[in-house]
Amino acid sequence: MDTSNLEKLENLGYFTLPPRHEHCIGYTGLLILMRHDPIARQVTFDPRTIHMRLLDWDGKAHLTTFKNTTPFPLSRIVCPSTITIQDRGGQRATFFVFGGSLEAHDETANEKVYMLRSTAPVLELTTGQITHANQFATEVEALWAELQMSWGMDDEIFWRHLTKVHPFHLYAASLQAVLNHYDQVPDLHTSPHQQALRHTLQLEKTWLQEAGQWPNPTPVLAALRN
Numbered sequence: 001m002d003t004s005n006l007e008k009l010e011n012l013g014y015f016t017l018p019p020r021h022e023h024c025i026g027y028t029g030l031l032i033l034m035r036h037d038p039i040a041r042q043v044t045f046d047p048r049t050i051h052m053r054l055l056d057w058d059g060k061a062h063l064t065t066f067k068n069t070t071p072f073p074l075s076r077i078v079c080p081s082t083i084t085i086q087d088r089g090g091q092r093a094t095f096f097v098f099g100g101s102l103e104a105h106d107e108t109a110n111e112k113v114y115m116l117r118s119t120a121p122v123l124e125l126t127t128g129q130i131t132h133a134n135q136f137a138t139e140v141e142a143l144w145a146e147l148q149m150s151w152g153m154d155d156e157i158f159w160r161h162l163t164k165v166h167p168f169h170l171y172a173a174s175l176q177a178v179l180n181h182y183d184q185v186p187d188l189h190t191s192p193h194q195q196a197l198r199h200t201l202q203l204e205k206t207w208l209q210e211a212g213q214w215p216n217p218t219p220v221l222a223a224l225r226n
Contacts, residue, residue, distance in 0.1 A: 026121025
């Protein structure tokens with residue numbers, strides 16, 4: 001990692017990688033720095049633990065909490081999940097992912113950098129605020145809960161199955177399912193916030209179509225079991 005990015009990361013603790021386009025609902029990735037030992041100077045955020053769902057060596061999807069000293073191979077497969085970063089003072093930063101990969105590299109004897117990459121947007125969730133990312137994640141989680149119930153799978157099998165789906169296809173299927181739900185039950189989605197989210201998601205789909213990136217045919221959530 002170049003010196004300027006490392007210095008930025010050493011102060012901020014984490015930062016997001018640039019989105020695909022100006023109005024994208026999420027980011028292309030996330031960098032997180034964790035230290036073995038605290039430092040004397042004050043920093044904005046000093047990550048201590050990361051909590052997320054990972055595909056383990058046994059092929060199972062496990063919720064995992066790890067810190068800098070946790071043994072970590074060069075790369076792990078990230079399952080669809082919420083990611084929570086907690087700093088030494090108890091502050092939290094939360095993200096939502098559709099899957100991806102996580103790599104870890106030692107930058108110095110005291111610093112390890114984790115890089116999350118995904119072909120689907122990484123959503124940054126904000127506590128106590130109504131944001132498009134928060135709303136979209138909530139809508140998607142509700143749809144996934146319905147999907148799990150219809151498939152009759154327990155948690156581990158369900159998340160392992162979703163992890164097998166390409167993150168971008170899972171994202172596209174989820175985005176389309178939310179748009180379909182808004183179209184099918186319009187009376188339930190009349191608030192200004194919901195209408196703004198619908199507009200944002202439609203813009204995202206249109207941008208992907210115009211960029212030749214929208215999958216054809218569009219993935220259907222219920223069909224991802226096959």
